[in-house]
Amino acid sequence: MFQFDSLSKIFIFLIFLGVIPNLFYSFGYLSHIKRKTYYLIHYFAFIFSMMGVVVADNALVFLFFWELMSLSSWQLILTDPKSAETQKAGHFYFIMTHLGFIALLMFFLLISDGQLMLSFGEIKNLSSSFISPTVLFFFMLFGFLSKAGAVPLHVWLPYAHPSAPSPVSALMSGVMLKVAIYGLFRFLFEILYPWPLEWGIIVLLIGSVSSLVGVLYALSEHDIKALLANHSIENIGIILIGFGMGMIFDSLELKALSSFAFMASLFHTFNHMSFKSLLFMGAGSILHQTHTKNMEKYGGLIKAMPITAMTFLFASLSISALPPTNGFLSEWMIFQAMLGTNLLDNMTLKLVIPFAIFALALTGGLAIACFVKAYGITFLGLYRDENQENIEEVNKMMQIGMVLMSLVVASLMIFTPYFMKLFDMVFVSFGFPSIYGEIFPNGIYNMHSLGLNGGVVSPLILLGVLVGLTLLFLYVYKLFKVKERICHTWSCGYSTSPKTQYSATGFAGPIRRFFNWLYLPKEHLHKALIHNHKTKFTSSHYEVHVKLLFEKSLYDNTKVLLNTLSYWVYKLAHFEQTRYIAIIFSLMITILFGYRLVAYSFSFYTFIIQLLTTIIIFKTLVKGEKQ
Amino acid sequence: MILYLLSTLFLILIAPLVLSLIKMIKMYLLYKQPISIFQGYRDFNKLMQKETVISKEASHITRVAPFLILSPLIIVLFLLPPLTQGAFYISFVDAFTLIGLISLSTFFLMLLGLDSASAFGGMGSSREAFISSMVEPAMVLTIFSISLMADNLGVGQAGVNLAHHFPKEHMASFLFAGISFFILLVAENGRIPVDNPETHLELTMVHEAMILDITGVYLAIVEMASGIKFIIFSTLFVSLFIPYGLEFVWYISLGIFLLKIISVAIVVALVEINMAKLRLFKVPNLLGIAIVFAFLSLITFYILGA
Numbered sequence: 059m060f061q062f063d064s065l066s067k068i069f070i071f072l073i074f075l076g077v078i079p080n081l082f083y084s085f086g087y088l089s090h091i092k093r094k095t096y097y098l099i100h101y102f103a104f105i106f107s108m109m110g111v112v113v114a115d116n117a118l119v120f121l122f123f124w125e126l127m128s129l130s131s132w133q134l135i136l137t138d139p140k141s142a143e144t145q146k147a148g149h150f151y152f153i154m155t156h157l158g159f160i161a162l163l164m165f166f167l168l169i170s171d172g173q174l175m176l177s178f179g180e181i182k183n184l185s186s187s188f189i190s191p192t193v194l195f196f197f198m199l200f201g202f203l204s205k206a207g208a209v210p211l212h213v214w215l216p217y218a219h220p221s222a223p224s225p226v227s228a229l230m231s232g233v234m235l236k237v238a239i240y241g242l243f244r245f246l247f248e249i250l251y252p253w254p255l256e257w258g259i260i261v262l263l264i265g266s267v268s269s270l271v272g273v274l275y276a277l278s279e280h281d282i283k284a285l286l287a288n289h290s291i292e293n294i295g296i297i298l299i300g301f302g303m304g305m306i307f308d309s310l311e312l313k314a315l316s317s318f319a320f321m322a323s324l325f326h327t328f329n330h331m332s333f334k335s336l337l338f339m340g341a342g343s344i345l346h347q348t349h350t351k352n353m354e355k356y357g358g359l360i361k362a363m364p365i366t367a368m369t370f371l372f373a374s375l376s377i378s379a380l381p382p383t384n385g386f387l388s389e390w391m392i393f394q395a396m397l398g399t400n401l402l403d404n405m406t407l408k409l410v411i412p413f414a415i416f417a418l419a420l421t422g423g424l425a426i427a428c429f430v431k432a433y434g435i436t437f438l439g440l441y442r443d444e445n446q447e448n449i450e451e452v453n454k455m456m457q458i459g460m461v462l463m464s465l466v467v468a469s470l471m472i473f474t475p476y477f478m479k480l481f482d483m484v485f486v487s488f489g490f491p492s493i494y495g496e497i498f499p500n501g502i503y504n505m506h507s508l509g510l511n512g513g514v515v516s517p518l519i520l521l522g523v524l525v526g527l528t529l530l531f532l533y534v535y536k537l538f539k540v541k542e543r544i545c546h547t548w549s550c551g552y553s554t555s556p557k558t559q560y561s562a563t564g565f566a567g568p569i570r571r572f573f574n575w576l577y578l579p580k581e582h583l584h585k586a587l588i589h590n591h592k593t594k595f596t597s598s599h600y601e602v603h604v605k606l607l608f609e610k611s612l613y614d615n616t617k618v619l620l621n622t623l624s625y626w627v628y629k630l631a632h633f634e635q636t637r638y639i640a641i642i643f644s645l646m647i648t649i650l651f652g653y654r655l656v657a658y659s660f661s662f663y664t665f666i667i668q669l670l671t672t673i674i675i676f677k678t679l680v681k682g683e684k685q
Numbered sequence: 686m687i688l689y690l691l692s693t694l695f696l697i698l699i700a701p702l703v704l705s706l707i708k709m710i711k712m713y714l715l716y717k718q719p720i721s722i723f724q725g726y727r728d729f730n731k732l733m734q735k736e737t738v739i740s741k742e743a744s745h746i747t748r749v750a751p752f753l754i755l756s757p758l759i760i761v762l763f764l765l766p767p768l769t770q771g772a773f774y775i776s777f778v779d780a781f782t783l784i785g786l787i788s789l790s791t792f793f794l795m796l797l798g799l800d801s802a803s804a805f806g807g808m809g810s811s812r813e814a815f816i817s818s819m820v821e822p823a824m825v826l827t828i829f830s831i832s833l834m835a836d837n838l839g840v841g842q843a844g845v846n847l848a849h850h851f852p853k854e855h856m857a858s859f860l861f862a863g864i865s866f867f868i869l870l871v872a873e874n875g876r877i878p879v880d881n882p883e884t885h886l887e888l889t890m891v892h893e894a895m896i897l898d899i900t901g902v903y904l905a906i907v908e909m910a911s912g913i914k915f916i917i918f919s920t921l922f923v924s925l926f927i928p929y930g931l932e933f934v935w936y937i938s939l940g941i942f943l944l945k946i947i948s949v950a951i952v953v954a955l956v957e958i959n960m961a962k963l964r965l966f967k968v969p970n971l972l973g974i975a976i977v978f979a980f981l982s983l984i985t986f987y988i989l990g991a
Contacts, residue, residue: 513779560807
């Protein structure tokens, strides 16, 4: 029923790291929630079910806890179900997560031959005789990635995560997405083990696209929680890039490099859990105080909320992959894994991987821009809305939650070698060679890459020197006793006002303009003109809405297509009762013919004859005469 | 070890000198009365003696950011390839760490721009965010390519390897990578055609806009940081793409190094007076060229081995 091998243990560890600070935060946040009992029941059920998923050892238990996880998180999104937005988000999440569930169910039914009670070890034996494992792979990928939020199954994230109460968004984005990654690890390693090269390339491709799409939509977002949700898509993309590299190396029999890439991916999973939870907690604290999710209303919060601001800055540095933070280290490992490809013989791969490197590097650059925007507009400058005097630091429990979470981030940064040792144990248990000794050959200070002539980074020394040097400079500055004067910011003779600051929309302006072909934005400019004078106006309002490409073109068009089809069928069937029989008859003919073609023998003559017969039958019996 | 510390100190010392040199050459070529080459030091001295005016709207970020802008760059200085033979160097730290540290410095510079609640600062930060996010991929690809030729990802070791064994057989990809890196040098340091360091016109400024609201010691520190950034990029450029002169005695190789830096300064100055500043939305085209050259360099290396 249950198993506690090293992979399960490491993910239980991850869940604990994510949940414990969240508990504190959640209790601090409770005063904000109206239906407290309802919230608490689902909250603990959610945590419990995530634990259940990672220790399950047969398909039935796995699916049970998976479904419990989906349902409890769905109910948590609907904690405050009044607004139409939340209802839409809940609806969307429900449908997406169940599409994924169906795919997973198909996967398990196919692979275990209907015996869902078999343990995963026994399934392995059954699955080796399965004819086309690629079908299984796609079912599994669909199931887990719809939960993890990789492109093109990412559309629900920017709706669901902002609608949930903040501690829950932290849990969903920080921990639940990682449970989906656990599923990938578990079933690829344990059941579908020797995989062809193509699977790795598919995962790499999905990862690259997700990381770029995620960060680009994050940049254009004004809703702070939706911005963070879009960043989850990006980070899942980065995790998948590492994962895909590991799969590619493994199918090329480069075990050590493969283990390195998988470790990078697992490390980024941990890192993303830590900083994304912290960022969502920070966003929740801001939301708690300002009662709005719109970034355009924020500004200058660092003065009123110093703890939130500091922890948010720390997490921003980490998510932007700036050294010496943990986010940098895992991204560094993924880069190094990709640079390991220069030794391959496969020329196509060698030429393709630089594009993935390009995607990851561009993602890194845009993530920096995005978090300068998120931090700068929210915490720096002047407050842009009215109720400034009401804003104060959040309560102690929430502060403790945020501080604890930033300690988790810091410990991932400082104790990287020990985490690496843990990850190494996981992959050794799956038959990979132990590479801890090669990553840290001489002590814990220098971290080596596994590639030939690979790079080296010394995170601890870097951290020490950076902090030391900055403190030294600050001390010297204090020592000099420089004369200081406080004065208003000079704004060309006018008084400094919140309205003259750059807005979040304005900040992302250049990037939005450059990626116009992707965003296809709709601009609304409204001016209250004085006497229809073109240049004189009392107030003006500018808004820009980005077209969500995937949602509009992929999802909405599918919806339109399905509607059209069903309407057509409805029109066919709903005039005469006899048509039902005609439809059933022609369907049977089609199936029989199709069976003959696929299973029995195929020749073009019979195909054409059968096609014509089907069309004639359909035309005469079903469509009938024109009225 | 002493030689190592001294050469790092030397880099810090010549940082303002090189920026003044570029300005001097430009003024000379424009038939203006050239400024003194020591103008950088004079400005520094002047700013150090001023009182610091801190914006009332600003937060603690303004008080910390200048130091956080400077210290990553100082660390990068210690990780550069050696200037002379025998100068101890940290051979192993790879280019990603360097890029990361420079990004860290830029990150705080952008926050500094947003901190004072002025429209100029936000504008500068926004533009800088735009440009530096486009620089990043080109940089990573170029570094990847050159590290393949140098057989090492560590920047210090790559510089030494290239000096000892010039990759004659990979001349084509070497040149492509060089062109790409030079464009990045221009873009990252805010020179014309990407940014004009000498104007305070709101239509054009990027770097100057971000630091418009700081004065005194803080301004001195940030100016020093931008000088050091230029020195970092030009040192990387000369030791990776003009890898020559490491085998002599230390004073000769230091002289050769200085000559190389001066020639880079001259080229930058020549580019500056011969080109107009690009519109902001044309800048990605230039950086696109850098990206294309980086890709070309990698592809030539892989396919042709040339």
